[in-house]
Amino acid sequence: MAAAARRRRGHDDETPADEDPAGPKAPRDRRNEERTALDPASLAEAILDHVEFTEGRPPRLATPTEWYGAAAHAVRDRLLQRWIATLDTLHRREVKVVSYLSAEFLMGPHLGNNLVNLGIRDAMTEAIERLDIGMSLDELLDQEEEPGLGNGGLGRLAACFLESLATLEIPAIGYGIRYEFGIFDQEIRDGAQVEITDKWLRFGNPWEIARPALAAYVGFGGRSEWATDRDGRHRATWIPERVVKGIPYDTPVAGYRVHTTNVLRLWRAEACESFDFQAFNKGDYLGAVDQKLLSETSPRSSTPTTNRSRASSCGWSSSISSSPARSRTCSGSSWTRASRSSGSRTCSRSSSTTPTPRSPWPS
Numbered sequence: 001m002a003a004a005a006r007r008r009r010g011h012d013d014e015t016p017a018d019e020d021p022a023g024p025k026a027p028r029d030r031r032n033e034e035r036t037a038l039d040p041a042s043l044a045e046a047i048l049d050h051v052e053f054t055e056g057r058p059p060r061l062a063t064p065t066e067w068y069g070a071a072a073h074a075v076r077d078r079l080l081q082r083w084i085a086t087l088d089t090l091h092r093r094e095v096k097v098v099s100y101l102s103a104e105f106l107m108g109p110h111l112g113n114n115l116v117n118l119g120i121r122d123a124m125t126e127a128i129e130r131l132d133i134g135m136s137l138d139e140l141l142d143q144e145e146e147p148g149l150g151n152g153g154l155g156r157l158a159a160c161f162l163e164s165l166a167t168l169e170i171p172a173i174g175y176g177i178r179y180e181f182g183i184f185d186q187e188i189r190d191g192a193q194v195e196i197t198d199k200w201l202r203f204g205n206p207w208e209i210a211r212p213a214l215a216a217y218v219g220f221g222g223r224s225e226w227a228t229d230r231d232g233r234h235r236a237t238w239i240p241e242r243v244v245k246g247i248p249y250d251t252p253v254a255g256y257r258v259h260t261t262n263v264l265r266l267w268r269a270e271a272c273e274s275f276d277f278q279a280f281n282k283g284d285y286l287g288a289v290d291q292k293l294l295s296e297t298s299p300r301s302s303t304p305t306t307n308r309s310r311a312s313s314c315g316w317s318s319s320i321s322s323s324p325a326r327s328r329t330c331s332g333s334s335w336t337r338a339s340r341s342s343g344s345r346t347c348s349r350s351s352s353t354t355p356t357p358r359s360p361w362p363s
Helices: 002-008 030-035 040-053 064-091 110-118 121-131 137-141 153-167 277-281 290-300 308-321 326-331 340-346
Strands: 098-101 172-177 184-189 192-197 216-220 223-228 234-239 242-254 261-271
Touching: 040 064, 040 121, 064 110, 064 121, 064 137, 064 242, 064 261, 098 153, 110 121, 110 137, 110 242, 121 137, 153 172, 153 242, 153 261
Parallel strands: 098 172, 172 261
Antiparallel strands: 184 192, 216 242, 223 234, 242 261
16 A cells, blocks of 8 residues: 555655655755765764764763664654654645544554665664674664553554555644553562553653653643623633643654654653642642642553452543644644743643643644
């Protein structure tokens, strides 16, 4: 299907990723070309740069995990070039964008997949050999923690759809939850199977970009108050009991041998006020962080608890906070950036407005 689509657009399956004539192109200035070149020498130089300037380590002291991080950032640079070029093209054209909502996205290991999509696995193999870091490419790939963003087949299907949309050069954005413990490991203890946390974020995630300036706010519970405006019309104002702040994290999703790159936007919940000094000064140390624990715990795991009432509450909170702007995204209405002043009002319990984040796509 993807091959047929490329042929309809005049693509050849053997067309190198950096010579695709149909995809959106980044500005062809010398600096941009040199920084994101796909040859082995450029890749090796980029990895060395990221070891020193991103990982902050001299090459002779870098650990396998840090070499992986440097390689991941080098490949991400090349994805971001295509992502920015895709955005630039879409802003100059009137296009529709697919918004794909899913509770899970099992994207799999990023580095190996992106090397194949960019058509540079052989070039990266040679670059690693040039660096002589004491590891092969396969050993470097083994350093990656697979993103624990779900535990079911629908999560893998959602990931396949998102990659296929990019391969077919259909602009799309995936919305989901940035689980901290989306899947679990298993051990045998005293002859019984037990579940333990899969700490896939313990070394960070080099593929994602945090967007705290585009935070959205989601209200829970509360009450409605009725009033009459100056024109004599009845108006209802929602007063939420509590408000959770959603922070978006963007991950570029490349298509196979095309320049079009889409994005997966995952949301992490956090408290508007993570520490209550009044409670702390009274000696209520748990109460001082109560809102932080309440806001940030429910969307951490995609595996429901056996407690029915708690599972229902956590699942409902997760489903809402997974995509705070889903209604605005699907309706195609204009987007606004949440200002700092409106953000502070939203965090109060008496707020009646919820600012919406800015879309990465043109409205």
